[in-house]
Amino acid sequence: MNRDxxxxxVDDFSTMRRIVKNLLKELGFKNFDEADDGATAWPxxxxxxxxxxxxxxxxxxxxxxxxxxxxxxxEKLKDTAFLLITAEAKKSQILEAAQAGVxxxxxxxxxAATLAEKLQKVFERYNARLAKKKAASGK
Incomplete structure (x- = not known):
């Protein structure tokens, strides 16, 4: 997993953004930006x-x-790795997220251990998606 x-x-609570960034730093990641909601994040x-x-x-x-x-x-962004964090553990939401491609x-x-485990899975999916795309393009 590339830590660079x-x-x-993205979170509307600055405290939660700080917690996530600190946990990511503990895991060796260094490059962060933040946004306070999806509308700010999208551009x-x-x-x-x-x-x-x-x-x-x-x-x-x-x-x-x-x-x-x-x-x-x-089309240009669809392969970006995406991790959703929520207080909701409803099956319907988990299903919606899966169907949306999370x-x-x-x-x-x-x-931090839970985050590390989830990130490992996120990057396994991300790398598989990139490998599939590369194979399909013949490069």
């Missing part, structure tokens, strides 16, 4: 700078699931 990637942390995501988006689900203006759907619908789903509260 660019990560966008940042459109730059194509980020390899990973870590987003809360419940936010004003644009939710994390709406942001995920926009990312997956955009790479990982984590329920609050969580530890």
């Amino acid at each position: 990637i660019n990560i966008l942390v 940042m995501v459109q730059t194509g700078k980020y390899q990973l988006i870590v987003s809360d689900w419940n936010m004003p203006k644009m939710t994390g699931i709406e942001l995920l759907k926009r990312v997956r619908a955009d 790479d990982g789903y984590i329920v609050k509260p969580f530890t």
Whole structure:
């Protein structure tokens, strides 16, 4: 797992953004930007700078699931790794996130170990998606 990637942390609570960034730092990641909701994040995501988006689900203006759907619908961005963080553990939400193409789903509260485990799975999916795309293009 490359720890020099660019990560966008999206949450409407600054305390939660700080917690997520600190946990990511504990895991060796260094490059972060942050946004306070999906509407603020979307123009940042459109730059194509980020390899990973870590987003809360419940936010004003644009939710994390709406942001995920926009990312997956955009040809240039659709392969971006996406981890949703939420207080909701309802089956219907987990199913909606899976159908929208989320790479990982984590329920609050969580530890650095849980985050590390989820990120490992996120990057396994991300790398598989890139390998499949590369094979399909014949490169």
